[in-house]
Amino acid sequence: MERVFHLNLDDVLRLVRAALESGDQTQAVALIQALRPADQADVFSELADQEQASLLPNLAPEDSADILEELEDEEAVELAEALSDADLARIVNEMEPDEAADLLGDLPDARAEAILNSMEDSEEVRPLLMHADESAGGLMTTDFLVLRPRMRVSEALMAIRQLAPKDSAETLYNLYVVDTAGILRGVVSLYQLLQADPAARVGDVMEADVLSARADEDREVAAGLMTRYDLLSLPVVDSTNRLLGIITHDDFVDIVEEETTEDIQMMGGSAPLDGPYLDIPVVRVARKRVGWLMLLFITGTLTGTVMRWFADDLEAVVALAFFIPLLIGTGGNAGSQTTATIIRSIAVGDVRWRDGLAVLWHELRIGILLGAAMALFGFVRAILWGTGYDVGFAVAASLLVVVTWAVTVGSLLPLLATKLRFDPAMVSGPLMSTLVDATGLLIYLSVAKLMLSL
């Protein structure tokens, strides 16, 4: 049995750099090839661009392929652009078809065509280039083994032993069964085959009730099915139920991670970044954020409009102004809490558009409870601050109304977004706060004007 040694990535990186500096490419290659793909990619992306481009053609094509698969899309494209057509074609040839299609799709058309033409077998990759990145078809691999219903179990096992695509064990946990027209008829797990009578027919062992995704469906739908039913892989079919490809476990993990990133960035009010944070140029990050920031600024100017309406009242009782940031801030916070809850409930399938009224009734009561608590709390705080009882009462009453209002709006916005087919994460956080700012201000100043008889 081999002994196992543990080095952390920084040690490996230091050794690789030392080897490269002393001109010992062989040593650097050996170090990198000893790592797991995800770690290879990490070490690799820490190297200078020139070091990467000179090192990659010296690695075995399978290792280079693994690294290109594991790198962030942007980094992979940069690296691909620095390689010769021949080197790149040799590496792409070893990539999983779905990953190869992703990379080629990000290259200029002429370059992609040149690479496809120099590849040994491009026929697995070409059809994948038609599918949108965000669709189920854009995720699937076309490199897999299918079984026929009339095959015997022993023949199926033999086929798996001899014909299964190398390096793609992840397509073999579930084997899909198709008829002569390529129509998906069933699924059987490797384990079921192993336990079945070798003389039985695959068609009698398989499960005919097999879940699948349409190639043109959003990849989130596919990921949702895999999460809900704990599936290790999911077949992708066309509109006639013909089997086109398989989404495997590793792709599933990638989607879940990317979709979570997208949601969290969107909740923060920014377009998602497409690479490792520190590698993305400052100007590009700024560009991703500035549009949203300006949109929110324009919406935010409504607050100024509202304040102008009440200019005289604010001049009369300056103490009212002191509570403005606090009041609208509390409204925004109460709304954000609600929005985050509802967005998540929509994502996990607890809540749908038609639950709107139930959600509204639920949150209205929560809002009144929270509003009452904050009103009491705010009143005490105002009095302790030495504010007069009149302004204190106005602040308390406003808190009750503003919090209830913010919670209600916060619950409806994500549902409305879903109905209008936006991503509900888009309306959370910043957009919510900005909308509640102006309306909260209007509520506060109106209530105050009324209660203080201004």
Place this chain on the structure above:
Amino acid sequence: MERVFHLNLDDVLRLVRAALESGDQTQAVALIQALRPADQADVFSELADQEQASLLPNLAPEDSADILEELEDEEAVELAEALSDADLARIVNEMEPDEAADLLGDLPDARAEAILNSMEDSEEVRPLLMHADESAGGLMTTDFLVLRPRMRVSEALMAIRQLAPKDSAETLYNLYVVDTAGILRGVVSLYQLLQADPAARVGDVMEADVLSARADEDREVAAGLMTRYDLLSLPVVDSTNRLLGIITHDDFVDIVEEETTEDIQMMGGSAPLDGPYLDIPVVRVARKRVGWLMLLFITGTLTGTVMRWFADDLEAVVALAFFIPLLIGTGGNAGSQTTATIIRSIAVGDVRWRDGLAVLWHELRIGILLGAAMALFGFVRAILWGTGYDVGFAVAASLLVVVTWAVTVGSLLPLLATKLRFDPAMVSGPLMSTLVDATGLLIYLSVAKLMLSL
């Protein structure tokens, strides 16, 4: 080949209810048993508590076990409490050991002990009760097959055919190899066994370099390893590397989903909910939110303090007040964008505490770019609004400083949280905005006072 019919869940639910109303339990049972576990649980949780408790003992114990596993924790406990000890023991007996331990851990100690005593084989569940819910040990199953290095491949395959625990195919994609002391020595996939020479020794076919998690490590560490290396299962060991259990794919999917929920709720400034949204009583949701809201309110009162310092200036130039919500709102938005990006970069491992200076330098430049853009934009907006040039310039200069400051703070807060071992998601959104509100106000009013020579 069997025909497949598709009904949506609402149809099934209607049929089940109709069957129950007409007293036809057999029909209701047949309908539910025809569904997949996740769907069974969905239909089930829509039924009234009493219907659930009367129906469950009539289902096959394996189906009841599936349903209890798929239900949200809170719902499962409620249902368990309505069942007799004998019924519950029979169902828990069929649950996966890790799920059984979770459920028993949520029941009162005396009840859990009674159930364990009435179970056929409780020895797989008992040791799991020691592990914390949030630890790797709390996720693992103890119901799995191990191989020995000296076994022949043919013997291993025979053992898998004959001894493998029924209903747990997910523990069989990767088989773990232990020595006579139970120490983890390697891993081999079912597919590798199938392709290997039947006469070979498992020790020669397996990979000795096997990743594992310590039972007392946080479950997020385990999930992180599984995501990074695309693992279908992960062995859990004690401090001497003795194999204690396996975390399987379905548990992994559950953690990822729960941890995402936790992050998103926390970013919204609320403690995570522990059940399906609409089922949680209003008062409990309000209690989860009110603490955070009050804390933010107290922090928010700082804005009032700042405004008091500048009361005379605000009275002199009321137009200054009109821009307050807009300015602090923009600061909060710019900060939220940054925080969301950094939180996610920390989560996926792009950024660590020691990258602090690099992050700061990155965001400082982004902040200045964004601040300059917003200053220009804000100035134009102020002039179009008919505000004087002097106030317009003060607003523009403040926007530059406030946005730069908010972006800088927004980048450092999540890193600081990580360093202090808080969840970075906690400091995002509401907390960020509230902190930037007071400081942004201070910056704005100071800049304005200076520029307008008040």
